[in-house]
Amino acid sequence: MLMQFGTQGNLEQHGFARNRLWAIDDNPPPLPVNPAIKAFVDLILKPSEDDLKMWPHSFEFRLRIALGAGGDLSLTSRIRNTNTDGRPFSYTFAFHTYFSVSDISEVRVEGLETMDYLDNMKGKERFTEQGDAIVFESEVDKVYLAAPSKVAIIDHDMRRTFVVTKEGLPDAVVWNPWDKKAKAMQDFGDSEYKHMLCVEPAAVEKPITLKPGEEWKGRLGLSAVPSSYCSGQLDPLKVLHG
Template sequence: MVFSPLELRRMTRCEAAEACLDSRSAGQAGSSVKIIKDKYGIDQVILRNTRGATARISLYGGQVLSWKNEQGEELLFMSSKAMFKSPNGVRGGIPICFPQFGSRGGVEQHGFVRNRMWTIDTQPPSPRANGSNGPASIDVLLKPSEEDFKLWQNKFEIRLKVALLEDGRLILRSRVRNVNGKPISFSIAFRTYFSISDISEVRVEGLETLDYLDNLQDRKRFTEQGDALTFESEVRPTHIRQTDLINYIQIDRVYLSSSDLVEIFDHGSKRTFQIRKQGLPDVGEGSHSHIPLLHF
């Protein structure tokens, strides 16, 4: 199952968008920021709060790869076949889709910043206060290359702040700077893969009565009729080849003008995800039954 907010903008100077993820489910250490290298030699940043919750961010794609609560439970899905090498995007965590979401634009699927090497931003914009103790956080930055300019002929800078609060919430704040001297149009999404117990145990609230575009029906417009989204009958296998289960994607929608709060109830793990957003007006969601994930 997939779940993703989408922002469409015509920008003249600078735009910002923010998402806050909160997981609630039934040791003390110092807050810290640590830089390590993965097996590919790529820098990763480990955030840890005083309660032991952690988040791990790779400079490949500027992507959050892991988010664990203070009990050490992983809250994000990561594919065992994920690749950290261009032109591949990393399948799992929180990929950043820019300058387009999906195939709605003139560049590659979900844009190209998710498979570029970012840097740590040593001069980030002044942060907004998130609490008296201050969260463990990191700022990362991507400036496009000449090759990127050939793909998308606009000059820009994109920044991302990732902050892990003391209560375990994860905040992502993006900032796009237009250095073109002329307006540009783009879309951006935090395409988050949540780890869930079983797709049939999941219920999504906050999208009821909204209009949506159905990508499986040529983007026709419909209105959500249910009081919540459930998925018991939404996915089914089509055939089995060797040991692989191939499934048919039954849901692929963009919900329009969604509220700033959407909740995902995973009854199997007795966990609730709360997604709060600013500057991201629309929500997209879909499902794929052989992957235990939600992404927003």
């Protein structure tokens, strides 16, 4: 999870929530009962003194990680403003999801066609997606705005489709660093870009604002389904509308 996605003022790149030690949440507020969930854990993050110096707001960040019987994964985040001085705060957010793929050049993303996006490689200029699907031939770093609740990542070589569902997160980040940026990243192998793709449910264009006592909830669902060829191509309708 990224609280304060990207670079925000004095915060570290991609914010701080992903780099903190979380505690087991022994007394989480109730969530709706989901009979498909077979195992889950509740975690909580509260700001340390150092966090408050960097970002001077009190909050509770609760996360439920849940697994279904078929291996489906869901992450439910809840962030509450616990400031006692009456101050609201605003933040951006993303689930930083990396997907393992066989070959990035054989992958396509369905569901973001005709969407407007901000291109981070072109000064966050706004464009409209023109292709029938997103394919990858060079570095990509885009924020798709008002993205649909379901997106499919179709891996032709593996004949496998990742299905990403989201709630409470209007945007979707699509990122692959490609060769030059991969070589410049110390924590990234020079050729690892060939076998990964980020598709991240996010709230980037319009930050989330919470008044004291208010809570925001966002959810990410991940599943992997087998795909079959149909007239030489995968049938995304079975994935996106099934």
